[in-house]
Ligand SMILES: Nc1nc2c(c(=O)[nH]1)N[C@H]1C(S)=C(S)[C@@H](COP(=O)(O)O)O[C@H]1N2
């Protein structure tokens with residue numbers, strides 16, 4: 310048998326482990342209560358969501374970029390798991406403490422305060438947004454105090470009586486485990502109930518989006534020229550389907566707005582007639598349909614953060630003119646148009662660019678349907694020729710006219726260039742290194758884009774040999790990408806294929822590689838394929 314000291318040592322270890330378990334269970338109970346309470350307020354007020362959103366807002370650009378590079382589309386999941394892990398560690402420590410000092414349970418309230426502060430400072434939040442965090446804190450503190458009581462019914466200062474302690478601790482542990490299991494079950498239940506309520510809310514919004522019928526465009530994009538589509542296996546389609554269109558944003562939960570309650574404010578410097586438009590106001594205006602390529606400044610050379618869609622929307626310049634805005638070239642006071650979204654993002658575009666006659670849109674439809682929630686329902690901006698981060702505000706609610714001197718938008722504050730014209734780029738879609746072609750004639754094909762400028766020429770070369778001009782699909786509009794193909798007589802062995810595009814200004818893509826920061830990557834997409842014998 311173990312010595313007395315050994316028993317008490319392992320007893321302490323068990324007590325600590327159970328204390329830690331109690332802390333984690335109490336935190337879980339708190340979060341579950343918070344989730345349930347947030348169903349009564351709004352999903353954004355849920356503590357983990359609020360804290361996560363605050364972290365995204367406060368994180369410096371280098372951290373954001375690292376997270377996107379490392380975790381890609383999983384970055385937000387990783388963030389939430391990270392928050393949960395930090396919370397679990399703190400909760401376990403608090404649980405250990407609470408066994409000895411019951412008052413430590415009140416420490417849960419400190420975490421609640423952090424959550425409440427994050428929640429009320431989110432865009433669109435009211436005082437009630439603090440409630441889910443406070444409910445979470447009170448629930449966690451209560452549960453922790455209760456579990457700690459079960460674990461050590463005798464005051465910690467009482468002299469230890471080995472015989473007594475053995476029996477007391479054993480009974481205490483049984484009571485603790487019963488209470489712990491009850492807590493876990495109750496937490497699980499209220500978590501599921503909270504989720505179900507959120508799902509019911511969002512199902513209602515999904516149904517209201519699905520029930521929307523948008524009017525046909527007054528100015529339809531019209532049929533594509535017959536040669537505007539090359540139909541080749543492995544080549545990106547001319548229009549990128551909505552479900553495979555890339556998605557980039559900082560939203561932890563996709564905002565699901567109600568189109569019937571949506572408003573757009575237009576205000577700020579040089580706005581002679583401030584406007585507030587409803588969704589129906591927008592639909593009643595002239596709607597134009599346009600094919601426009603959207604790309605992300607974070608797209609590496611050869612990357613997939615680019616897509617081409619058929620958008621329907623109202624010309625942004627018309628709305629700005631109606632508000633009395635003039636571009637700087639006509640003596641207007643504001644050179645910076647700051648778009649704000651329902652989730653508090655800000656994206657800034659040059660007023661001159663959006664009013665220079667190009668089809669900058671307040672878009673309501675994407676590829677024949679209302680905007681998907683992920684892509685900005687009910688209204689987003691799309692500006693041909695500007696990277697998404699300086700133009701394509703999703704869940705748009707507010708347009709403010711200001712100056713670049715007076716205001717930095719979200720990404721600009723984080724080291725990205727204030728102005729972001731899209732750089733001319735081209736990509737090889739097929740063949741792929743992972744599926745090398747057989748010897749003989751091979752279609753080397755891809756897309757090239759220089760939105761609003763237009764693509765003039767695409768060339769391909771093999772193993773640093775001479776450049777060969779590729780066949781280009783007909784131009785639908787200079788705002789869209791163009792597909793291209795070049796027939797290659799492939800020979801066995803390892804080969805390097807490289808592409809370069811020349812835009813309508815006569816500028817050819819540089820061979821110099823530069824990183825995506827601060828204003829978009831340069832360089833030529835190059836792939837290596839191993840052609841078998
Ligand atoms: N509200 C909001 N709008 C946003 C962003 C965002 O984070 N929040 N990201 C922008 C960026 S960086 C890009 S590249 C485009 C991407 O649009 P998509 O997700 O529809 O492809 O949206 C832009 N609009």
Ligand SMILES: [Mo]
Nearest residue numbers: 605606697698
């Ligand atoms: Mo982007």
